[in-house]
Amino acid sequence: MDRPNILLIHSDQHRYDCVAANGHPFVRTPNLDRVAAEGISFSHAFTPTPVCTPARNSLLYGVWPARHQAVANRGTEAGRPAVEGLPTFAQSLSGAGYHLSYVGKWGIAGDPLQAGFHDYLPGQGYRAWRADQGLPPVPSEGGWLGGQDPFVTPEQSQVGWEAGHVIDRLRAVASEDGPFFIRWDPYGPHLPNVVPEPYYSLYPPDSIPPWPSFPDPLQGKPFIQAQMRRTWGVDGWQWPDWAPLVSAYLAQITLMDAQIGRVLTELDDLGLAESTLVVYTCDHGDLCGGHGMIDKHHVMYDDVVHVPLILRWPAGADPGRVCEAFVSHELDLAATFCDMAGAPLPDTFQGSSLLPLLRGAPAPTRADIFSTYYGSQFGLYSSRMVRDRRWKYVWNATAEDELYDLLQDPAEIHNRAGDPSLREVAERLRHRLVAWMEETSDPLLNEWTRRLLLEGRTRP
Structure with missing residues (x-):
């Protein structure tokens, strides 16, 4: 070539x-x-x-x-x-x-x-x-x-x-x-x-x-x-x-x-x-x-x-x-x-x-994609995003989490993080997020935050 x-x-x-x-x-x-x-x-x-x-x-x-x-x-x-x-x-x-x-x-x-x-x-x-x-x-x-x-x-x-x-x-x-x-x-x-x-x-x-x-x-x-x-x-x-x-x-x-x-x-x-x-x-x-x-x-x-x-x-x-x-x-x-x-x-x-x-x-088989935020204009407010073809989950370390159905709500108006019918979706995405944070040595991941995410103790 x-x-x-x-x-x-x-x-x-x-x-x-x-x-x-x-x-x-x-x-x-x-x-x-x-x-x-x-x-x-x-x-x-x-x-x-x-x-x-x-x-x-x-x-x-x-x-x-x-x-x-x-x-x-x-x-x-x-x-x-x-x-x-x-x-x-x-x-x-x-x-x-x-x-x-x-x-x-x-x-x-x-x-x-x-x-x-x-x-x-x-x-x-x-x-x-x-x-x-x-x-x-x-x-x-x-x-x-x-x-x-x-x-x-x-x-x-x-x-x-x-x-x-x-x-x-x-x-x-x-x-x-x-x-x-x-x-x-x-x-x-x-x-x-x-x-x-x-x-x-x-x-x-x-x-x-x-x-x-x-x-x-x-x-x-x-x-x-x-x-x-x-x-x-x-x-x-x-x-x-x-x-x-x-x-x-x-x-x-x-x-x-x-x-x-x-x-x-x-x-x-x-x-x-x-x-x-x-x-x-x-x-x-x-x-x-x-x-x-x-x-x-x-x-x-x-x-x-x-x-x-x-x-x-x-x-x-x-x-x-x-x-x-x-x-x-x-x-x-x-x-x-x-x-x-x-x-x-x-x-x-x-x-x-x-x-x-x-x-x-x-195309490679990436099933999802990620993005991160560490603060800047708003102090230490931090977020992590995982997004697949339909769902987007945002873990906000000090605020409500967000979950959007991109098929039904592409404008991301309706936060579904607290919807009991989507508990399994949220759990799957949280587990995927933890795995990725481990792969990338994310400094926000520690024993406490790992438990919060894996056990679903984040704020819906």
């Missing part, structure tokens, strides 16, 4: 259902749709944790947060660097002869050059570039809720500026010997989404219907979910209050998609498309008004744990397929990159390569 070049586009906080190819009724993502049509889309990819820093560490090191221990965002005590000595996928690829470039958000301790990359353009450089161009700062009047940027063209937006640098890197490496790996991490559509025209007006707020999970009375659910509404000041918001936020979110996605299109066109023009694996994904999703909440963190709803994952490899994978296998995307991508590069797979890695699936092999 000829080793492919690899272009990883790893955005920030993009919901699975906000890609047209994934079923959204009106969001415009023609370039991501093209990648899906020409490649393979994974319909059941899930984040190891719905928080930026720990998810990104899981991709870099190929392990669960319990292993790398950088379990919260920077700026908190738990937002410490990963444990020393863990190898990165970038180091493996570098040792195998790849030239590695990084553009955009890093979001974890250290920097890409320390992790195995050879050059790095940080997303923070956009502010200085903007000032050098005589452009006003990005408007901040809308706070975290975002708004319009009337001062720039789409190409002058941050995602447009980053796309230009990705194109520059492609042109630089096109004439070099040896394969390349370029990772581009756009900041969007993480809030605040401040978007230039013509994208800002693309989705009129009064034309946007509520999410299926809106409204959610939060009946029988952990109090922290209601507290989150109060923390953000959105308690009592009706859909007309949320719609402008969703409008800006969708606008940012379409703006980003257009800039991805510029990069894909450059791949074509340079004659690199056939020999390049293109990967699009993100770190986690976004509530964005779902369940009447904002951002992510302490919930395990599909709004935040279900992520888009699209791979295109013309030289090695048949186009237009949808794979329904469960994928722990950050861990599995790290293993995939090493596999495709012919690079050594560190024995610390905990994911599985997706290369067999790209080649059309039968």
